[in-house]
Amino acid sequence: MNLYGGISFNGDGITSTVNTMVLGQEIVGILKDNLAGYNKVGYQRKIPVVSSFAEFLGPHALSVNKDEQVGRIRLTQKPLDIVLGNEGYFQVQTENGIKLTRDGRFKIDKNGNLLTIQDQQVLSSDGAAIRFDKIPQKLSDIKVRKDGLIQFVDPEDLKIRDVGYISAVSSDGTRLEDINIKQGYVEESNVVMHKEAYSLLTLRRNFNVNTEMFKIQNEALTKALQELGKTS
Numbered sequence: 001m002n003l004y005g006g007i008s009f010n011g012d013g014i015t016s017t018v019n020t021m022v023l024g025q026e027i028v029g030i031l032k033d034n035l036a037g038y039n040k041v042g043y044q045r046k047i048p049v050v051s052s053f054a055e056f057l058g059p060h061a062l063s064v065n066k067d068e069q070v071g072r073i074r075l076t077q078k079p080l081d082i083v084l085g086n087e088g089y090f091q092v093q094t095e096n097g098i099k100l101t102r103d104g105r106f107k108i109d110k111n112g113n114l115l116t117i118q119d120q121q122v123l124s125s126d127g128a129a130i131r132f133d134k135i136p137q138k139l140s141d142i143k144v145r146k147d148g149l150i151q152f153v154d155p156e157d158l159k160i161r162d163v164g165y166i167s168a169v170s171s172d173g174t175r176l177e178d179i180n181i182k183q184g185y186v187e188e189s190n191v192v193m194h195k196e197a198y199s200l201l202t203l204r205r206n207f208n209v210n211t212e213m214f215k216i217q218n219e220a221l222t223k224a225l226q227e228l229g230k231t232s
Contacts, residue, residue, distance in 0.1 A: 019058030023050070024203050026059045031200045034191045042103030043189035044068060045196075068171065071102070071190035073182070079139040080106040080114075083187040084168055085180035091167040092120040093129060100171065102187055108135060114150075114163075124164040125175065132163055144183040 027048045037043035045067035054061035068087045082104035084090070089100035105117045112132035114122040121129040125148070134154060136142055141153040143160075150163040168179045 022058050023054055026062050028203050031196050034196045037189050038191045038193055040189055041186050045191045069190050072188040073185050074188055076186055077184045079142045081186045082144055083182050083185045085182050088168050088170055088176045091123040092116055094120050123167045125167045130164050146181055148179045148181050
């Protein structure tokens with residue numbers, strides 16, 4: 001920064017401090033999202049990734065990845081609660097196209113369609129919506145095999161009917177070879193509460209340090225301007 005009268009002041013210190021503070025606040029927002037998602041079924045932890053030269057780029061140096069590790073598995077004994085025992089996603093049809101989800105809490109509508117709790121159609125491995133030709137009288141008649149094949153017992157002849165294979169894919173849409181489905185469970189978030197809280201505490205401490213640094217730098221700049229005013 002060039003001041004009137006030929007005096008130069010290096011503003012990089014203040015700029016870097018401000019950028020670091022703004023970046024820290026953005027990361028704090030991500031960690032708060034993780035804490036808020038702790039009790040959400042199928043929620044996957046967000047991972048803040050900071051690139052090089054963050055002191056110059058500020059929040060532009062920040063990107064977010066998704067932690068795809070399997071979350072906590074909880075027994076519900078509900079036949080239409082389904083989890084993937086390994087990394088991957090169910091495919092569902094939404095108004096905005098096909099989406100991926102780890103939330104396997106499903107239901108059947110009056111037309112026999114298998115839906116998510118948000119009324120999105122659950123897709124089969126061939127890309128079609130899964131639909132029961134006959135709606136089972138009892139949900140307990142529905143069985144989901146480890147490989148994803150959904151079956152039910154037809155009450156008329158007591159034969160087992162195949163409904164279809166539930167679609168399970170990786171994050172890039174590639175079909176999973178090893179699906180490892182578990183019926184009667186839900187997957188809770190993969191957020192580890194104490195780790196997120198510790199990271200949040202560290203960030204706030206760093207933010208406070210940078211706040212003090214900003215005050216010192218700002219006072220130095222103010223004094224420089226005051227001295228300039230005296231000599232002009």
